[in-house]
Amino acid sequence: MDADFLKASLLDTVIPEDTTTELAELLESHLNGPNDSTRLLPLKERDTLFFDERLRALAVLQVPHCDEDVLKSYLLRLSYKVDVWAIDESVSNGTAAVAATPQRDLIFSLEDIQKNEPLVLASQSTDSDHNLTLIWEIEITLHRPRFRVSQPSIIFIPSAIVSSSQDDHQKSTDLTPFQPLEANVLEPMRFIPGLQQNPPYLAASRLERVLPVTATHQQRFHIPHVPSRRYRAVPAAIARVRYQRVNTLIPTPTNIALLDVEIVPFVQIEASVQEVDLSLKHGRAESIMPGFLPMQCQSGECLTFIHKLHQDINTAEIPLANPNIDVLSVRIRLQVHSGRTCQPLISMDWTTHVDFTQALNPSFGPPSQPIQRPNRPTSLPVNNGNESGGAFLPNSTSLQPTSDVLLRGGLSLSFTAPSLPAIVGEPFNWKVLVVNNSTKATKITIIPLPRVQRQNSQAQSLAKRHAPKSSTASFHPSERRHTRDRDDVDVAQAIVDENVVYAMHHANVVPPETDLMALTAELRIGPLAPGQCHESEIQMVAFEAGSLKVDAMRIVDLVKEAEEGGGAPGVVVDIKDLPDVVAVRREDQNS
Numbered sequence: 001m002d003a004d005f006l007k008a009s010l011l012d013t014v015i016p017e018d019t020t021t022e023l024a025e026l027l028e029s030h031l032n033g034p035n036d037s038t039r040l041l042p043l044k045e046r047d048t049l050f051f052d053e054r055l056r057a058l059a060v061l062q063v064p065h066c067d068e069d070v071l072k073s074y075l076l077r078l079s080y081k082v083d084v085w086a087i088d089e090s091v092s093n094g095t096a097a098v099a100a101t102p103q104r105d106l107i108f109s110l111e112d113i114q115k116n117e118p119l120v121l122a123s124q125s126t127d128s129d130h131n132l133t134l135i136w137e138i139e140i141t142l143h144r145p146r147f148r149v150s151q152p153s154i155i156f157i158p159s160a161i162v163s164s165s166q167d168d169h170q171k172s173t174d175l176t177p178f179q180p181l182e183a184n185v186l187e188p189m190r191f192i193p194g195l196q197q198n199p200p201y202l203a204a205s206r207l208e209r210v211l212p213v214t215a216t217h218q219q220r221f222h223i224p225h226v227p228s229r230r231y232r233a234v235p236a237a238i239a240r241v242r243y244q245r246v247n248t249l250i251p252t253p254t255n256i257a258l259l260d261v262e263i264v265p266f267v268q269i270e271a272s273v274q275e276v277d278l279s280l281k282h283g284r285a286e287s288i289m290p291g292f293l294p295m296q297c298q299s300g301e302c303l304t305f306i307h308k309l310h311q312d313i314n315t316a317e318i319p320l321a322n323p324n325i326d327v328l329s330v331r332i333r334l335q336v337h338s339g340r341t342c343q344p345l346i347s348m349d350w351t352t353h354v355d356f357t358q359a360l361n362p363s364f365g366p367p368s369q370p371i372q373r374p375n376r377p378t379s380l381p382v383n384n385g386n387e388s389g390g391a392f393l394p395n396s397t398s399l400q401p402t403s404d405v406l407l408r409g410g411l412s413l414s415f416t417a418p419s420l421p422a423i424v425g426e427p428f429n430w431k432v433l434v435v436n437n438s439t440k441a442t443k444i445t446i447i448p449l450p451r452v453q454r455q456n457s458q459a460q461s462l463a464k465r466h467a468p469k470s471s472t473a474s475f476h477p478s479e480r481r482h483t484r485d486r487d488d489v490d491v492a493q494a495i496v497d498e499n500v501v502y503a504m505h506h507a508n509v510v511p512p513e514t515d516l517m518a519l520t521a522e523l524r525i526g527p528l529a530p531g532q533c534h535e536s537e538i539q540m541v542a543f544e545a546g547s548l549k550v551d552a553m554r555i556v557d558l559v560k561e562a563e564e565g566g567g568a569p570g571v572v573v574d575i576k577d578l579p580d581v582v583a584v585r586r587e588d589q590n591s
Helices: 002-007 023-028 068-076 187-191 498-507 558-564 586-590
Strands: 010-014 048-051 054-064 078-088 104-110 119-124 130-141 152-163 220-223 230-235 237-245 254-263 270-280 283-287 295-298 302-311 325-337 345-355 411-416 427-436 442-449 516-518 523-528 533-542 546-549 552-557 572-575 580-584
Touching: 002 220, 010 152, 023 119, 023 130, 054 078, 054 152, 054 345, 068 078, 078 130, 104 130, 237 325, 237 345, 254 270, 254 325, 254 345, 270 302, 427 442, 427 523, 442 533, 442 558, 523 533, 523 558, 533 580, 552 558, 580 586
Parallel strands: 048 230
Antiparallel strands: 010 054, 054 130, 078 104, 078 152, 119 130, 152 220, 152 230, 237 254, 254 302, 270 283, 270 295, 270 325, 283 302, 325 345, 411 427, 427 533, 442 523, 442 552, 516 533, 546 580, 552 572
16 A cells, blocks of 8 residues: 555645745635646746755645545655756757767755645545645755856756655664663773773673564655656856955054946846845954945945954964965845845855955055155155255045144145035135245246146147247238328238148147136245244136046145245145046936
C-alpha cells in the first residue's frame, strides 16, 4: 500500500505573483487562476525573479485521500526539501555539444520543510479521485550564482523521501536507559588528571569475538515531482563602494565611502530604497545624507550615498595583520513595485575591506596640486615695504558666509555673502572687511571681475595682432572738401582699403552673455594705519537663476604701485577663493 500511495503523490513548488495577500485569502481565489494541468495549484505565477530577493514560495505535496492518522504517520517519516538552481540559458541555446553540459549552480537549499504545520486542501481531480493538497509557505533567498551568467534562469527542484516504517524499530540498544553498564575496560584511566570529570568507557563485550551481522537495507521511497518551470532572473540593483581618502590633519583615520546603487536598466521597474546601512567593525560610519530615505527611483537611475568612515584610534586592539585595514559591512533594502500586489523585497548584504593607510606622498598621481598642506595660500603675497612677515591671504569660502582670518602680519581681507539667496534682477551686497596687520599704512583698490576675459579661440588671440588701422588714403589732400567760403573743412575720413574693412568686421569679438555683473566698478579703501580695519560693500546683480560664481577680485596695492611702478611684483593680486552666489527667481521664491 505504501508503494501505491507514494506513486500517486506529487511534489511542486509554486511562486505566486501576489506577494502581499495572506495565504488563506490567496488560496480562496485560486479557482480564478489559469487552469494548468502541469501545476498542482492553479495560481498566477511570476515571470521574472530578482537576485538577492526574499522570495515567497509555496511547497506543495499532493497525496491521495486518506485518514488523518495515516497522513500524520507519513508526515513523521517524510523529509522534504527544495533546491534552487541557477542555469545559463545562453549555453543551453548553443550547439548540441555545449548544450549537453549546461552551467548551473546551487544558490539555495531549504530542508526539513515538513516540520512546520501545513495547510491542507481537499480537492477532486479530473478522474474523480479525491486528493489532499498540503501547502507550506516558505521563504527563499535567491543568492547570486558563483559564475558569470549572460542569460540566467532559476529552477526550483523539490524532493521528498519517505522512510519505511521498519526504521523506527531499528534503534541502537548499546545504552538502554535504566540498565546497568557492563564492565569497563578503561576503568584505570579514570584516575588520570583531566579525565576524572568525564572518564572514558569501553564495554568488555566489545572486545569479545562476535560474528558479523548483515546490515539490513533501509527502504526509502522517493516522491516524484511535476516538471520544473524556468523563471527568468535579473539583478534588481547593482551596488559598488568607492573610497576617497581625506588628506587633512585629523586625529582619527577617515575615509569617504561612496556607495553607488544602480537600478537595472534593461527591465522597466519602479523601486524604492528603504534602508542603506554601513557599519565598520572597529569604528563607526557616519551618513552625510541623512533624511533622504525612502527614495523613489526607476530603471536606469544611479544613486550615490555618501558616508564618512572613522576608524577607532586604538588600533592595537584590532586583531588584524594590518591595523590600517578594517572590515566594512553593507546592507541595502529595496522594495520593487511590479504591481499592486507584486512587491518583491530585495535584501543585499555583503562585507568588504577598507584601507585607512595614509598616503606617504599625497601629491603622487595626477598633477592637480604639487603640494597639499592646510591653509594653502590661493594667491601671491602682497607686502608693504620689504618686510618678510607680511602676507596677504584671503579667507576660504563656500556657500556659507566668510569670517575674518587674523594673520601675524600683512593685510587680511574677508568677503561675506548674504545668507539668503539673491533674487534675479535685484541688486545684493557683499560685505568686505579689510584689516591692516602690517607696520605701515596701506591703501588698496578692489576691482570686482565677475568674468575674466579669456582668449580661447585662435581668432580672438589674433584679433589684436590684426587690428584695423586708418587708411592712408583718408589723409590725402584730394579728400579734403571745399566750401563756398574757400575754407577747407574735413567732412570724414574715407576708408577705401578693402583689407582694413575686412579686419574691422572680424576684429570686434562679441562678448559672451553675462550671468553676474558688478554694479560697483571699483572700491578704494585707505589709507589704513597699522592695526586699523575698514568695512565696505560691493553691489552686484544676478541675471540667471542657479549657482553662480565670481571669477576673481583684483586687489591693487596703490602704495607699492606709486613707489615701485605698476609692473612690480605683488602690486596686482587676483583672489579666486570667493563665496558662491545662489540666485533664484521671484516666482520660485514665493512658491
